[in-house]
Amino acid sequence: MSLPPESREEAIARLNKSASDLEARTTPQISHEMAGQAAASQAWKIIADLFGGVFVGLAIGWAVDHFAGTSPVGIIGGVLLGFAISVWMAWRTAQRLMAEANKHGEPKSVPFDDDEDQGA
Template sequence: MSMPPESREEAIKRLNESASVLEAKTAREINHELAGQAAASEAWRIIADLLGGVFVGLALGFVFDRVAGTNPWGLIGGVLLGFAVSIWMAWRTAQRITAKAEASGVEPKSVPFDDEEED
């Protein structure tokens, strides 16, 4: 069964609608190379938060031990406090990244599970 012939204006209107839909789909596509670089930079930021908090706590504990003469308790307390602060900072960064990803409306692609790496 063939379709009835449509007028030139109807055909142009249909093509314009199809072009608009296609343009909307392609406009939402992201550049995967740039997205990968952004993800890597955010991962390095979280690692820097984790290490930086511990090292700052270590340094502050060392200084406190030298000033107060409380070896090794200031150092231990500084490391524990620095670790707690670094975990909080990493959590806050992860929450910010998640909120930014949800606001962009882009669905994350799942990574397939790879059984070949197990021995």
């Protein structure tokens, strides 16, 4: 069984339609709920970075104090160093998230955001 002959323009149009249909099927559709969950997980990661750095610095400072005998200096220095490192890690994560968000362009308006503008 042979296919009916078609012109070059018809073949290109058919292929473009097939490609756009395939792209529409394979592009993941992110719901508002999924976007909110992703944002919440990133926020928890930043919070964990902040607390984790301080606690690791505290533990290292305690260990220095315990073995070197420098009573409060190690703990104070460890907490300050851990805090500085945790702030740097949180800043780095936030910069990465902002670059990723800017790569995707302007966010679409959420339906309930439009209602707030009308009431003002």
